[in-house]
Amino acid sequence: MNLGLVIVEVCSRNAVNTPALEQFEAEHPEIAVMYEECLNNCELCALRPFAYVNGKTATAPTAEGCIERIKKLAGRELRIYEDIDSDI
Template sequence: MGLILIELCDYNLLAPQHLEKIAAHPEVAVMSYDCLNICGMCSMRPFAIVNGQRIFAPTVEECVEKIEQKVNEEIEKLA
């Protein structure tokens, strides 16, 4: 398992398939859960939790970009 954890809710608009490129990094693990107990967030907009920080955006594409940026920041911290 990686040092950077991306957590997704199964009911989210953002699915693990959207993060395949990001998950290719050996430092990254993507986990999908039935529920992340952030009630209503998954039905309002795409989101993920990256190392405990909520990342969200109006569209899946924008959310993936923000997640990739956050992952790159986390990888830089590890270097």
Template sequence: MGIVIVEVCDVNPASALELELLEEDFPGTSVIRTSCLSNCTMCATTPFAYVNGELLVHEERETLWTLIKAQVEQELQAWETDI
């Protein structure tokens, strides 16, 4: 398992993103797709994902993708700084 965890619900619009690319582009990142993240009212309509427990939301999947990548980079940078 990675030091950065990206979680997305299978039925959320964000699940259409190629999140597994994050594992290739950012070593130390793991993508977890799950059947439910307990945000049902938001899940069916609004793209969202968790990055190390922080909820990232945006109406546009492409913008959410950019936000996720930026958060992953920030988390990895903070981890490297703490070593």
């Protein structure tokens, strides 16, 4: 598990919980994926893949699409840190 700048929370029973998500986490040490027993959003969880990225909801009709949205949201979150580094 990475302890990164971006936290991705995933219900352990949700469809987005795939090897592709594990691979994404392994490739990005700045991102930590937290596998929770329940995220208390069972209605959405039952309908489609979803995750929280620093508290923002990422969802899509497929697990692959959801992972792409997770990547986009994580990239936006990480840009904050890039701006700080460019000022030094």
